Structures are given as structure tokens and as C-alpha cells.
Amino acid sequence: MRHSCHSPTTTIPFLRSAQDLPVVALVGNPNSGKSTLFNALTGSCAETAHYPGTTVEILTGLVPLGDRQIMLVDLPGLYTLRGGGEERQVVREVLRSGVDAVVAVVDATNLARHLYLVLELRSLGLPLVVALNMIDLLTSQEGRVDVKELERLLGVPVIPTIATTGQGVDKVVQKVLSITSSPPPAVAFLGPELDDSIEKLGDALEGYPLPPGLSRLSVALLLLEGDPEVTSFFSSRPGMEGILQQVVETQERLEETLGMPLAVAIAAARHRVADHIAKQVVKPGVRRESWLWSLAISPRAGVFFLLGVLAILFTVLFWGGNFLSTLLSAGWAMAVSPFLQTAARAMFGEGVIGRTVLWGVDAGLLAALSVGIPYVLTFYILLAFLEDTGFLNAMAFLADRLMRSFGLHGRAIIPLVAGAGCNVPAIIGTRVLPTMRERTIASTLITLVPCSARTAVILGAVALSLGILPALALYLLVLGVIVLVGWGLGKVLPGQASPLVMEVFPFRRPVVRVLWRKTWARFREFLIVALPLVMVGSIVLGGLYESGLIWKLSRPLAPVVEGWLGLPAVAGLTLVFAVLRKELALQLLVALAIVRYGPGAESLRAFLNGRQIFVYALVNTLYIPCIATIAVLARELGWRRALLISTFTVALAVAIGGVANRLILWWGA
Amino acid sequence: MRRLAELKPGERGRILEVIAMAESLAALGFIPGATVRVRQRVRGGPLLVDLGESMYALGREIAAMVAVEPEMDCLGPRRGTSQRGR
Structure with missing residues (x-):
């Protein structure tokens, strides 16, 4: 098996490679x-x-x-x-x-x-x-x-x-x-009393089959500690009752003399030996804590520090990412797109197939890259910095109480805020959470956080045509939905937020080279996971559009879009396409409106009223994550959960959009 | 006897018993006889404690499961770091 840099998600043939390397x-x-x-x-x-x-x-x-x-x-x-x-x-x-x-x-x-x-x-x-x-x-x-x-x-x-x-x-x-050829003999290192008992049990194991690679002494200790694999090795074989009985007797005797559960007593003894060794060989240094660090863990001032870091994170991702993304799209349109279009025409002709392929390689590739480089890469650099300096854990300590009300661990604060830049890296960032349950809750909430692309729609549609107050109202509404969904999921999903037991490291100066390596390894993984999926998704969507099937397929949606949400049918169609990139919805809406209603439809107000604009932006914000997000959801949580979350968000968006539509009508706006 | 969760910032306690999650906490050094010092507490939230050379954030519900005997520390020179069981 050759090792290369290009196939990072294989299953290791554990653990011997074909070349039989050490x-x-x-x-x-x-x-x-x-x-x-x-x-x-x-x-x-x-x-x-x-x-x-x-x-x-x-x-x-x-x-x-x-x-x-x-x-x-x-x-x-x-x-x-x-x-x-x-x-x-x-x-x-x-x-x-x-x-x-x-x-x-x-x-x-x-x-x-x-x-x-x-x-x-x-x-x-x-x-x-x-x-x-x-x-x-x-x-x-x-x-x-x-x-x-x-x-x-x-x-x-x-x-x-x-x-x-x-x-x-x-x-x-x-x-x-x-x-490698001469392993040292196993030593229990637990002090005389325990060592004796372990040795005795080890002697009693003479003649019994042992799990591979372990000495009698190691097995004796593991049996006393209650190691699940070694215990089941013995209990699953016939004729082991005698030795298992002896294990139980030794455990009971030791627990009685030591006055605590044996596993705890063994841990305590091991700590004592570790302390003893450390005292003999170490002349401890003097730790100096920086004022920044003391600030970061202080319950009062630390909250401002936390807010400051979150604000920086948000600003860099939101404005910086947006800037880079626009730059990349413009550069792509100028330098790459024309070339791809010529190539696709030359290979597949001008027809439906050629245009469909272009959806994938041109629009699809750009969609993945314009999320990937500006947002994902930027976020990874910031996340690696927070991890390596030790600030991530300090922030998790302060945010734990707030996050706990959503059934989440304190560390969830970072991905949740990062979601406002882009959902994709935020969902990958939920790996900092300890359990699948918490990762599911956090990921679901993140898909509801308006990322910069959705914000572009909110600003471009609502703020521009209706003013800043309705836009703020929309944000507040979404925030309320997130809080309610978080609270609901915390109640509904079985299990509890895992209790907080976390080491908090003193501040360490990060090493740029190490940060970069970490960032690059994660980014490469993102590209490998998201790129093909986004391109395939784009080709499918493009095929539906170019063949005209999309109009037929979207007909059954009409009652929902027109009747329940009160939007024109053409708006519903653009919502389907926004799955590729959320900000596409608005651009497409304007483009299709011109086709449909003729010139003059550039302004949304020409064919949508205020209620419709608000509902449109609201639904676009809440429903189904974009393709790149679905791809990472599937990668992190599995396809079943990814589809469940996507379906849930569609239902939520339709329900809330419809209610908003009715409420605004009733209000008489 | 008090619970670790009841100690104020700056107070120390010697661990008497860990009532829940005893095994996983024991691996980190939360063992009977060890001395912990509360460094910070978030109102209604977790505690930050010093144990040996390490610092841990502990959820309140976990800290409530650690029985401690408060240690007086007003006299004599302040020890830089706490000592584990001896």
C-alpha cells in the first residue's frame, strides 16, 4: 500500500501494512x-x-x-x-x-x-x-x-x-x-500491598491461556481493575470459573482493607507512585501566568473577553470571508469561467449536455471553492489558534452555563458563532464536542444560523427594499427559533449534556508552522469531502433545469408556495436552486423575474410586496442547508441524520414562513 | 464535611470521597486525600479548580459529588501548588 497525500480517508488495514513495516x-x-x-x-x-x-x-x-x-x-x-x-x-x-x-x-x-x-x-x-x-x-x-x-x-x-x-x-x-525486540518486563508500580496481591494472582494464572501480547502480571492487574476485554476473554471460555472466583475474592479483600472501590484505589496508588517519581526527578519551574490568561478565565471580565473574541471571529468570517468570496467569484468569472465554457462546448456541444456539465464544473466548483477558501480556511486558522493557545477551553468554561441550557457542552459556543460566517466549517467544528448527541444538536442549530450568504439575501431583499427594522425583526425571529429548537432538542433527544470535566491549559504561544499544518490537514479533508458532492449536486440540478424537468417537478409545490407561503411560483423555484448557494436565490429570482415579467422587474418591489419579500427571506434563511452543508453534515453525522436535519429545516421553514405570512396579512401590513 | 461545589474561590479542600464518576475522575487525580483549590466559579455554572500542576473545569453537578474537608490556609507561607495524597 502506497501512502500518498491524496487519499486521506481510507480504512487502515490494521495494523500491519503489506510491506510489514514496524x-x-x-x-x-x-x-x-x-x-x-x-x-x-x-x-x-x-x-x-x-x-x-x-x-x-x-x-x-x-x-x-x-x-x-x-x-x-x-x-x-x-x-x-x-x-x-x-x-x-x-x-x-x-x-x-x-x-x-x-x-x-x-x-x-x-x-x-x-x-x-x-x-x-x-x-x-x-x-x-x-x-x-x-x-x-x-x-x-x-x-x-x-x-x-x-x-x-x-x-x-x-x-x-x-x-x-x-x-x-x-x-x-x-x-x-x-x-522493538526487547520489551521491558511489565511492572505494576502500585506500592507493596497491591503489587503483592497482583503478583499472587499472576502466579495463579500459570497454565491458563492469556490474551495475546500480555504477561501474567499485566493480565492479573487488568482483571483486578475490571478491564472489559480481558475479563470477557476469560468469562467467554470454559473452565475459567476458578480463576474468576479468585479475582473476585482478591477484589473484595482489597476493597475491604483499602476502604474504597478497587479501581479507585489502584488509580490512587498509581498517582502516588507518579507523584513520588516526579518529586525525585523534577526541580519544578515557576509558572507565570499572563494577565491576558487571568482575564480569560475570570467569570466577570472574562465574559467581555469572550464576547471580544467572538466578535473578532464573527467579523473576520463575515466581512473578511465575504470580501474574499466576492473577489474569488469575480476572478473566477474573468479568468476561469470563459475557459471552462469554451472547453465544455468543444467537448459536449452547445446542447443540454454541455450546459449541464457546465453547471457542475463551473458553477459547482466555484460554489465549493467560494465557501471553502474564504470561510472554511479562515475559520480553521482561527480555530487552530484558539485550540493551540488554550483559549478554546477557557472560553468553554465561561460559556458552559449558557450552552448547557441547550443541552450542550460549553465548547459549542465557538462553532455556533462561527455558523454566522459559514455553516460548513462550523459543523466540522462541532468535533470539539464530546458526544454524538451534542454534535447533532449543535449541528442542527448551526444550520439555522444565518450564514453570510443568507445574510446577503436578508440584506439585499429585506433591508434594501423594506428598511433596516424589518431586517432586524427577521434576525430576532430566527434567533428565537434557534433558542426554541435548541431547548426542544435538548428535551427531546435522549441523554443529557455530558458533564463538564475538562482540563484548562495555561496560555501557550502558538507555533505558526504547527497551526498551518493542522489547518491544512483539515482543509484538505473538507475539499475531498465537499468538492465532489457539490459538483454532482450541481450537475443534477443543472440537468433538471436545462431539460426543463424542473418546471414540471416544481408544479406540485405550487399549493405550498402560492397558497400557504403567499409567494409567486417563480420565487418557489429559486428557493430550490438556493440549495446550491444560498445567495443564488436572490440573483436567480431577479433573473427569472426579468424573463417572466420583462424588463423593469429588477426591483423586487415590482413584483413582490413587502410581506412576500419578508417571507421569502425568512424561508430562504431557515430551510434546507446548502449542498456543501449537507455534505459535511453527512460526513460528520451520517446520511440518515443529515437527511433528517435537512427535512426538519424544510418543515420548519414552511411552517414558520406560512405563519409569518398569515400574521402579517392579519396585521394588515 | 462539605462539597467541592460549596467552596469559594481561593478555598482549599482535601478530597474525602468522590461519589459519582469516581473512576474517570480518579484518573485525573481526583482521589481521596488529594487537595484541590477552587480558583474561579461561574455563578450557577462550572468551577475552575487547581489540582497538582493541572487546572480543571468541573461542572457544578460533578463538583457537588466530591466530598471535601476544607483546609485552613491562613497561617504560614502559602504553598505554591497543592499536594496530592501522601
């Missing part, structure tokens, strides 16, 4: 610099893949090493291997699938906490190298680590690294290759 897994706490280290080792050429049968994304990349190569696997960041959740299960599975080596990335400025995971890995007896990362930060805080002593206490090699500059990363790889 496989090395990267493990570490979130924000340990693990992904930065991965980037430094693999360059920008990495593949993203879903672990088979899960939604967990895993990055793989090749690391050249002289005439050899190793396959590096970046596993999801976690604090512990234990416990539920898809991510931890995947990490456990990968680690037990016979990886050749594991690199544990730890933060030198918070060694005690990060050593906890290292001790867990040590108890599995894996071939392990510890990358002691952010050593530069510790030095700048005037702290120090005795690396030799740390190696001695842990029994595995420790390499100081600075992932952001790439310092030390080569040494990590060399070390990894030298240890």
Missing part, C-alpha cells in the same frame, strides 16, 4: 504535544482513517529512517487507558494488537500527572520510549528534570524533546528501533 503508536494526554510530535516526524503527509467499525479517527504516517521506514500511528489523546468510550477502547485494541513499540509523550512541566499514563503503559509490558516533551518550556520556567534518574525509575528510555522545533524527535525514532 508499527509505532504515539500515546499521550491531550495537549501533551503528541500531534505536534507526529507532524514533526511524518511531515505534512499523513493519512486520516476511521478505526474499523468506529467513528474514532486515527492518523498514520510514514517516517523515513535511512533505508528503512516505520509506520507511525497517532492515537487519540487520553488521560487513562481505562474506562468506557470508543476512543479508549480503540487505543487499548491498537496497543494489544502487537504494535512494535509505543512512544508515550509527556509534558515536562506537568510530569506527575502525565506519568500516570506512562505507569499504566508500563504495567502492560509494552516496548516503550518516553518523549519528555516541552522541555524548553520547563527550562524557560527555570525547572529541570534528571533524565537519567527518570529512566532508571521507569525502566525505559526517556528522550527530551521539543516537538514544536523538532528537537530530539530523531533520537526518539532511533531509540524506538533499538528497543
Whole structure:
């Protein structure tokens, strides 16, 4: 299997590649610099893949090493291997699938906490190298680590690294290759009392079959901790009652002496050992917190800070994105469009087919790019900045209370506000949320947030013809709908907002190169997902239009559009086309109106009254997301949810549009 | 005995028991005997606590499930960071 930059969503043939390369897994706490280290080792050429049968994304990349190569696997960041959740299960599975080596990335400025995971890995007896990362930060805080002593206490090699500059990363790889054949013996590291019991249970396992790749000691510890996979390995086999009985007896005895659940007692013991080791080898530095950081987490002043960041986000996406988008469209019309038109005519002729193809390659490509580059790329840069500096978590802390009333985690504030620029990156941004339920709620709400394209319609139609007050009223109405839908979904969808337990990192200076790599990896993924779908959607729509089928198909819509919404039929048709790009609705409406009513229809007021303009903009804002949005919805949540959300928004738009129509009529406007 | 959620900013408490989500909190260091310090609290919302060298945002409903014994800290030199169980 060749690794290239162009096919980032394949399923990894886990985990052995055809070339039988050594496989090395990267493990570490979130924000340990693990992904930065991965980037430094693999360059920008990495593949993203879903672990088979899960939604967990895993990055793989090749690391050249002289005439050899190793396959590096970046596993999801976690604090512990234990416990539920898809991510931890995947990490456990990968680690037990016979990886050749594991690199544990730890933060030198918070060694005690990060050593906890290292001790867990040590108890599995894996071939392990510890990358002691952010050593530069510790030095700048005037702290120090005795690396030799740390190696001695842990029994595995420790390499100081600075992932952001790439310092030390080569040494990590060399070390990894030298240890793959000789894994260190597993050590429980839990203090005398627990260690004894584990050893005894380990001896009792003599002669029993063991899960592959694990020593008796590791298995004994995992059984006592209640590890689901190892427990089911034994309970699913006949003749294991004796050993399982012994596990239960040991658990009960230990719980009685220790006075707490055994899993908690083991965690506590491991923390004590981690603390003890850290105290012996670290001379801690002095942390200085910047005033900006203190401001960002202060409940009162922080709210203004939060509003400020959101305002910047909105402004950059809204005005900046709009500016870039207009520029791109103009450049496209001048430089690319004529060429494509000539080419399409030459290949497919002047007929229906040629024009249909043009819908796809000309209008479709432009639609995807004019969302992609100005909005998606800009948002990704801002999001990466907020993540890497640590501000995202600080903001989530302050916004949690508000978001919770929608059944959402505090982190949802960023994608929701970003939705006002463009829904597409905002929906991809919901990945910062912990559960599928929250991502579904947040994504649904985002599709209702008027993005800049819909705002262009609101401003171009309502504000221009009716004045600013009706436009504001429309925004308020939409905001009210969002709040109600959010509240309703929070009640209706089973489950609860996941409780907030989140590490908040002190402010870190971002590294431009790392930001850019992260941004580019995400952007590339967007292009690969959205581009083909938008083009295919455009060709289908174009075919319907060019063949004239669209007029027939839209006839059944007439009662809804004319009767219920009170709009002329031609307006309904443009709403269908707005699926391609929302601001197209208005441009098409004017164009079709000229065809239908002759010159003079340039002004909306010539053929629409104030009520109709308002209802038109309202429906256009609320109903079905554009093709690019549907594409990312499907990618993030699956096709079923994407279609459900789209259908829901159509129903909502028709219902609210119709009611607004009646209300305005009744009011006598 | 009080709950972590009841402590005011600046107050410390020694954890006696974690009543809910004990296992996942234990991995982060919320274990009996560890000392936490409340750094900030949002009215009706989450708390920001220091634990060892780490800082965590905890939902109020979670903080209400952590039983603590408040620690007095008015005398003597202020410790820079809290200590875990010893």
C-alpha cells in the first residue's frame, strides 16, 4: 500500500501494512504535544482513517529512517487507558494488537500527572520510549528534570524533546528501533500491598491461556481493575470459573482493607507512585501566568473577553470571508469561467449536455471553492489558534452555563458563532464536542444560523427594499427559533449534556508552522469531502433545469408556495436552486423575474410586496442547508441524520414562513 | 464535611470521597486525600479548580459529588501548588 497525500480517508488495514513495516503508536494526554510530535516526524503527509467499525479517527504516517521506514500511528489523546468510550477502547485494541513499540509523550512541566499514563503503559509490558516533551518550556520556567534518574525509575528510555522545533524527535525514532525486540518486563508500580496481591494472582494464572501480547502480571492487574476485554476473554471460555472466583475474592479483600472501590484505589496508588517519581526527578519551574490568561478565565471580565473574541471571529468570517468570496467569484468569472465554457462546448456541444456539465464544473466548483477558501480556511486558522493557545477551553468554561441550557457542552459556543460566517466549517467544528448527541444538536442549530450568504439575501431583499427594522425583526425571529429548537432538542433527544470535566491549559504561544499544518490537514479533508458532492449536486440540478424537468417537478409545490407561503411560483423555484448557494436565490429570482415579467422587474418591489419579500427571506434563511452543508453534515453525522436535519429545516421553514405570512396579512401590513 | 461545589474561590479542600464518576475522575487525580483549590466559579455554572500542576473545569453537578474537608490556609507561607495524597 502506497501512502500518498491524496487519499486521506481510507480504512487502515490494521495494523500491519503489506510491506510489514514496524508499527509505532504515539500515546499521550491531550495537549501533551503528541500531534505536534507526529507532524514533526511524518511531515505534512499523513493519512486520516476511521478505526474499523468506529467513528474514532486515527492518523498514520510514514517516517523515513535511512533505508528503512516505520509506520507511525497517532492515537487519540487520553488521560487513562481505562474506562468506557470508543476512543479508549480503540487505543487499548491498537496497543494489544502487537504494535512494535509505543512512544508515550509527556509534558515536562506537568510530569506527575502525565506519568500516570506512562505507569499504566508500563504495567502492560509494552516496548516503550518516553518523549519528555516541552522541555524548553520547563527550562524557560527555570525547572529541570534528571533524565537519567527518570529512566532508571521507569525502566525505559526517556528522550527530551521539543516537538514544536523538532528537537530530539530523531533520537526518539532511533531509540524506538533499538528497543522493538526487547520489551521491558511489565511492572505494576502500585506500592507493596497491591503489587503483592497482583503478583499472587499472576502466579495463579500459570497454565491458563492469556490474551495475546500480555504477561501474567499485566493480565492479573487488568482483571483486578475490571478491564472489559480481558475479563470477557476469560468469562467467554470454559473452565475459567476458578480463576474468576479468585479475582473476585482478591477484589473484595482489597476493597475491604483499602476502604474504597478497587479501581479507585489502584488509580490512587498509581498517582502516588507518579507523584513520588516526579518529586525525585523534577526541580519544578515557576509558572507565570499572563494577565491576558487571568482575564480569560475570570467569570466577570472574562465574559467581555469572550464576547471580544467572538466578535473578532464573527467579523473576520463575515466581512473578511465575504470580501474574499466576492473577489474569488469575480476572478473566477474573468479568468476561469470563459475557459471552462469554451472547453465544455468543444467537448459536449452547445446542447443540454454541455450546459449541464457546465453547471457542475463551473458553477459547482466555484460554489465549493467560494465557501471553502474564504470561510472554511479562515475559520480553521482561527480555530487552530484558539485550540493551540488554550483559549478554546477557557472560553468553554465561561460559556458552559449558557450552552448547557441547550443541552450542550460549553465548547459549542465557538462553532455556533462561527455558523454566522459559514455553516460548513462550523459543523466540522462541532468535533470539539464530546458526544454524538451534542454534535447533532449543535449541528442542527448551526444550520439555522444565518450564514453570510443568507445574510446577503436578508440584506439585499429585506433591508434594501423594506428598511433596516424589518431586517432586524427577521434576525430576532430566527434567533428565537434557534433558542426554541435548541431547548426542544435538548428535551427531546435522549441523554443529557455530558458533564463538564475538562482540563484548562495555561496560555501557550502558538507555533505558526504547527497551526498551518493542522489547518491544512483539515482543509484538505473538507475539499475531498465537499468538492465532489457539490459538483454532482450541481450537475443534477443543472440537468433538471436545462431539460426543463424542473418546471414540471416544481408544479406540485405550487399549493405550498402560492397558497400557504403567499409567494409567486417563480420565487418557489429559486428557493430550490438556493440549495446550491444560498445567495443564488436572490440573483436567480431577479433573473427569472426579468424573463417572466420583462424588463423593469429588477426591483423586487415590482413584483413582490413587502410581506412576500419578508417571507421569502425568512424561508430562504431557515430551510434546507446548502449542498456543501449537507455534505459535511453527512460526513460528520451520517446520511440518515443529515437527511433528517435537512427535512426538519424544510418543515420548519414552511411552517414558520406560512405563519409569518398569515400574521402579517392579519396585521394588515 | 462539605462539597467541592460549596467552596469559594481561593478555598482549599482535601478530597474525602468522590461519589459519582469516581473512576474517570480518579484518573485525573481526583482521589481521596488529594487537595484541590477552587480558583474561579461561574455563578450557577462550572468551577475552575487547581489540582497538582493541572487546572480543571468541573461542572457544578460533578463538583457537588466530591466530598471535601476544607483546609485552613491562613497561617504560614502559602504553598505554591497543592499536594496530592501522601
